[in-house]
Every structure is written in structure tokens, then in C-alpha cells.
Amino acid sequence: MTRLAVARPRMPAAETLLPYLRRIDAQRCYTNFGPLVAELEARLAERLDLDPACVASVANATAGLTLALRSVAGGRAGVCVLPSWTFVATAHAIAAAGFPPFLVDVDEGSWALTPAIALDAVARIDGPVAAIMPVAPFGAPVDIAGWDRFTALTGIPVVIDAAAGHDGLRAGDTPCVVSLHATKILGAGEGGYVACRRPELAIEIRKRSNFGFYGARDAEVAACNAKMSEYHAAVGLASMDVYAADIARFRSVARHYRERLGGRTDIEWQPGYGTDWCGSTCVARFAGADRDRIAARLDAAGIDSRAWWGSGVHGQTAFAGQPRLPLPTTERLARETIGLPCFVDMGEDEVARVCDVLDGAARVALRKAA
Numbered sequence: 001m002t003r004l005a006v007a008r009p010r011m012p013a014a015e016t017l018l019p020y021l022r023r024i025d026a027q028r029c030y031t032n033f034g035p036l037v038a039e040l041e042a043r044l045a046e047r048l049d050l051d052p053a054c055v056a057s058v059a060n061a062t063a064g065l066t067l068a069l070r071s072v073a074g075g076r077a078g079v080c081v082l083p084s085w086t087f088v089a090t091a092h093a094i095a096a097a098g099f100p101p102f103l104v105d106v107d108e109g110s111w112a113l114t115p116a117i118a119l120d121a122v123a124r125i126d127g128p129v130a131a132i133m134p135v136a137p138f139g140a141p142v143d144i145a146g147w148d149r150f151t152a153l154t155g156i157p158v159v160i161d162a163a164a165g166h167d168g169l170r171a172g173d174t175p176c177v178v179s180l181h182a183t184k185i186l187g188a189g190e191g192g193y194v195a196c197r198r199p200e201l202a203i204e205i206r207k208r209s210n211f212g213f214y215g216a217r218d219a220e221v222a223a224c225n226a227k228m229s230e231y232h233a234a235v236g237l238a239s240m241d242v243y244a245a246d247i248a249r250f251r252s253v254a255r256h257y258r259e260r261l262g263g264r265t266d267i268e269w270q271p272g273y274g275t276d277w278c279g280s281t282c283v284a285r286f287a288g289a290d291r292d293r294i295a296a297r298l299d300a301a302g303i304d305s306r307a308w309w310g311s312g313v314h315g316q317t318a319f320a321g322q323p324r325l326p327l328p329t330t331e332r333l334a335r336e337t338i339g340l341p342c343f344v345d346m347g348e349d350e351v352a353r354v355c356d357v358l359d360g361a362a363r364v365a366l367r368k369a370a
């Protein structure tokens, strides 16, 4: 039996790119905020009911997070608070913006850093807090209105890492940064965008992604080059053309998993996964189990799985020494969650193959853990 991969990204086929590539040939504009980038930003903005000026494309989400953080918190002193339960890119982006990352725990039900946890952290951290960077865990929508209120109440700026969150994204005053990496639900190969209701923030991001230039060739602020090219915008536009069909397929994979494992009280899904929103990964939580044992069972059956976020940021060598509050929920999630095979054209029979193994694996893991 062939090995089942944990992810098999599928980007738009060459023939669907051709009309966009021909436009690039005709226009002879290849980057520097060209017409395809403008069209992609406008289409993303329309989806969020925003003015096109409110969406800024970037070369990738990591750079977008750094630029957004510098834009909202530049000049402030103190640490930037983030959940340890995230992909390490969140911490890299904070460090690149010049803030020491400070790791905190997440909420047991949503797997996210919430405004309530952040308020508690601000009270407990010794010293100033420059900014907060919550994360949309595996694409789950975050409480954008709650974060808008948090900033209004505390004066502390927030940037939301919604790297996997394109599907469930809502716009607020707090900037959200989305990844368009090939593994994401909407892909451009590499790329990302920053969205919020404040057009002046999008201008800041564009400036900081383009050597500090805005209008004139004068570097107004410290900056880098993190612009999206017209070629990446072409792929992003072609992905948007088939998004409705792709998201329906991802939702059906999620539905098959949930139906097939529906009788299991030890398996937990993120609230609304596959019904209210969907991501390109499928992460299941096995209460009280040990994910390494489950992964070993799957592996023996020719099925790949992935601990997408390892043991959290505090388990990564580069950030092991960062200051942090106690992380009991992060540690539990790291032990109990596992990324299962999930891809756009995954068949119901392939989902069943994974679930057959899980039926035995989780029970064995539970017995050993007991």
C-alpha cells in the first residue's frame, strides 16, 4: 500500500496561470506594487468588506508580522507577549522586530492566547509590555473584537498572527497577518497579506516592505524589501479563482474525519473546525494520550503524521531561554495533539485508512498512559 503523506499541497495548474503570466509579459511590470498585486489586494479586501487600501501584500507572513509589529509598536519599550503554542515563525518575527519574545500559555478550549490571558500576563510580567501577538491556532478564527477592545482598554498594540487563518478571517482595527505559503488554504507559493480597517497602517506596511520609500525615493523609516512579486500575485489570483471548490474539498475531508471518529469521546477538535472554518491541516487532540505512540502506530501502517508545532516555542533551541509564565496547557496540547494526513484531494477511503489505525492506536496509548 502506498505511503500516505501528511500534506500534499496542490497549487494552480500551469494552464490556469497562463492568462495572468501573459498579462505580466504585456505589461512588463514584474514587481514594485504592480497591477496583479493591486488586483489580488482588491479581491482579498472585497472578501473582508474592506477598502482595497486596507490590505497590504507581503513576501511572506513572517516578514508581514515583523513589519506590522514595527508599525504598531515601534519606539515602545518592553517585551512582546506571544503564546508558546504556535509555529516558531511567530517568535522569529517578534525577535526580528527588535522585541524580546515573552511566552505565555493558551486557553484550554480554543488553544489560543485570549485577551483575558493577556490581561493576566500583563499584570504578572515584571516590566513593560510593548505589544501582544496572539495566534489563530491552525487557522481557527480569533476574537478580533476582543483584541480591539484590549488595545482600547490597555493602550497596548496587538498584531494577530493569522498565518493559517484566511478562511475564517474577519477584519477589525487590529492588524491580522495571513500566510499565502503553498501549504496554506490559499496559496501563492510564498506570500502573505496584512488586513485591518486602518488604511494608514497598510501604508506603513507598504513603506516598510519597500526600503522605507513611499512616493519619493527617500527612506522615511528603517525597512527591508518584503514586496510580493507580480509572479506570486499571479499564482495567488489563480488560487483565488478555485478557492470555493478547494475549501469545499478541505471541509469535506474534515467532515469525513469528524463523522468517522464521531463516536469517540476521547477525541477533541477545535471548535467549528470543518463547519464554521477550515484550514489545510487536520489536528486532532487525543485526551490523555501520548502523540508519539499514536504517530508510531500510524508510521508502522505507512501513514505520515506531524507534530506541526513540536512542543511549543519554548521547546525550540533558539527560544528555550526566553522568559515565560507557566505553560501547562501548551504542554498538554503538545502531548495530546497530532497533525493527521490532510490534503485537498484526499479521498474518503484515505480518511478511513487513517481512522482504522487510530481506532487501535489511541486505545493502546490511553491504556499505557493510564
Ligand SMILES: Cc1ncc(COP(=O)(O)O)c(C=O)c1O
Pocket: 060, 061, 062, 063, 086, 087, 089, 090, 135, 161, 163, 164, 178, 179, 180, 181, 191, 192
Ligand atoms: C502560526 C504561523 N505563523 C507564521 C507562519 C509563517 O508564514 P510564512 O511561511 O508565510 O512566513 C506560519 C507558517 O506556517 C504559521 O503557521
